[in-house]
Amino acid sequence: MEENDHSIIRAVLSGDKEAYGALVVRHSHAVFRVAFRITGDEADAEEVVQEAFLRGYQRLESFESRSQFGTWIYRIAVNCALNMMNKRKLEATHQIAEDADPTQQQVQVADTAADPERLLLSQEIEALQVRAMQRLTATERTAFVLRHMEARSTDEIAAALHIAPNAAKQAVFRAVQKLRRGLAPLRTNA
Amino acid sequence: MKHLTEEELVDHYYGEATNPADIESHLHACNVCAENYATLQQDLASIKSPAVPVRDASYGDQVWKSLRNSVPVYEKQKRRWLHFNLAQGLGYATACIVLIAAAFFAGRQWEHRKHPSTQLAGNNQPARPIILVVLGDHLDRSERLLVELNHANDVSAVMPVKAEAQDLLSANRLYRESATRAGDPQLTAALDRLERVLVEIVNAPDSSSPAQLARLQKEMNTDGLLFEVRVLRSRIPDQQKNSAVRTKGVSI
Numbered sequence: 001m002e003e004n005d006h007s008i009i010r011a012v013l014s015g016d017k018e019a020y021g022a023l024v025v026r027h028s029h030a031v032f033r034v035a036f037r038i039t040g041d042e043a044d045a046e047e048v049v050q051e052a053f054l055r056g057y058q059r060l061e062s063f064e065s066r067s068q069f070g071t072w073i074y075r076i077a078v079n080c081a082l083n084m085m086n087k088r089k090l091e092a093t094h095q096i097a098e099d100a101d102p103t104q105q106q107v108q109v110a111d112t113a114a115d116p117e118r119l120l121l122s123q124e125i126e127a128l129q130v131r132a133m134q135r136l137t138a139t140e141r142t143a144f145v146l147r148h149m150e151a152r153s154t155d156e157i158a159a160a161l162h163i164a165p166n167a168a169k170q171a172v173f174r175a176v177q178k179l180r181r182g183l184a185p186l187r188t189n190a
Numbered sequence: 191m192k193h194l195t196e197e198e199l200v201d202h203y204y205g206e207a208t209n210p211a212d213i214e215s216h217l218h219a220c221n222v223c224a225e226n227y228a229t230l231q232q233d234l235a236s237i238k239s240p241a242v243p244v245r246d247a248s249y250g251d252q253v254w255k256s257l258r259n260s261v262p263v264y265e266k267q268k269r270r271w272l273h274f275n276l277a278q279g280l281g282y283a284t285a286c287i288v289l290i291a292a293a294f295f296a297g298r299q300w301e302h303r304k305h306p307s308t309q310l311a312g313n314n315q316p317a318r319p320i321i322l323v324v325l326g327d328h329l330d331r332s333e334r335l336l337v338e339l340n341h342a343n344d345v346s347a348v349m350p351v352k353a354e355a356q357d358l359l360s361a362n363r364l365y366r367e368s369a370t371r372a373g374d375p376q377l378t379a380a381l382d383r384l385e386r387v388l389v390e391i392v393n394a395p396d397s398s399s400p401a402q403l404a405r406l407q408k409e410m411n412t413d414g415l416l417f418e419v420r421v422l423r424s425r426i427p428d429q430q431k432n433s434a435v436r437t438k439g440v441s442i
Contacts, residue, residue, distance in 0.1 A: 153206070
């Protein structure tokens with residue numbers, strides 16, 4: 001699989017631009033998945049996917065043949081998502097300052113079919129979770145998503161975020177603390 | 191009992207504790223930590239990954255279509271190969287030049303080392319074989335002259351001997367001087383006597399009578415001189431053989 005990736009990269013670097021399409025097709029779903037988990041927004045995730053593959057193409061000459069393209073583009077996507085998060089947080093800060101409209105706080109959650117009571121509880125949990133996630137910094141959120149949802153190790157998180165492993169570990173820990181505080185109402189209700 | 195920190199519990203939950211066995215045994219022994227860990231597990235387990243919107247099989251193609259017009263065709267790789275080949279070629283050329291220069295320099299050094307030794311040898315050795323060869327020829331001619339002189343019975347036989355003696359005289363003087371410089375008294379003495387005989391022959395009147403020739407032969411002891419010349423001639427091959435290893439002494 002990765003052998004094929006390497007041959008495709010060689011072809012692209014030799015002038016076969018269309019060959020890059022095969023890499024995009026092969027890895028776009030995985031990139032979209034992590035981008036959505038980090039950004040929490042479908043449109044932003046799609047934008048991250050495009051940005052990641054664009055950057056990947058532009059930096060393809062710096063790709064080291066001993067690496068795996070999947071891992072490489074994944075890290076680029078994480079960085080793009082992190083940038084997107086920072087950008088959105090900045091925009092949100094300006095919007096809140098200009099117009100404190102509670103509807104802006106609405107979040108996008110996946111629709112899960114269930115009975116009305118469970119659906120209500122589930123929506124409440126998800127809303128709490130989303131709000132708790134929104135209170136995280138971009139780095140904390142990204143680190144937590146990679147740790148908790150993508151099951152990445154501390155070293156992998158550190159490599160993806162270009163930070164020291166200890167900093168990555170601390171980011172995950174701070175995120176867990178904040179999320180637990182945010183989810184505390186569920187615990188008391190239970 | 192020291193309780194586990196929240197950070198240690200989080201690490202343990204994600205499987206990154208440094209000593210998971212110790213933590214497990216502590217959790218079995220400590221109810222407080224076990225309760226904290228259970229709460230942590232409950233909290234983290236409640237945080238579900240949001241359902242990722244499904245993308246159809248053509249999603250990758252769509253992404254590529256949106257990108258393909260904004261990315262250039264890579265030509266840098268070709269240039270890089272060109273640069274690489276050019277650099278490689280230049281490297282090889284430089285290496286060749288360095289090798290040639292090194293070979294040239296080494297050759298010159300070799301010549302410099304070799305040249306003084308030949309010069310040194312030239313000062314001591316090569317002149318000797320040349321002298322020996324020429325002296326051998328000179329002694330041959332001198333021997334023939336002495337033989338002719340010893341067998342000369344009339345005036346007609348004296349004239350060619352005189353001409354030959356004249357020719358040999360100047361050469362003999364040079365050989366004698368060389369033998370003197372070389373510190374070979376035997377050769378010097380022989381050449382000195384030969385020179386005196388040659389002088390006498392040259393200075394002898396053209397109309398020398400057989401009686402005068404007989405007196406010259408007797409006074410100059412040409413027979414003895416002829417013997418000496420023959421002895422010297424017999425030494426020449428040995429001298430030539432030994433000349434390569436000798437550094438001092440006679441140069442014949």
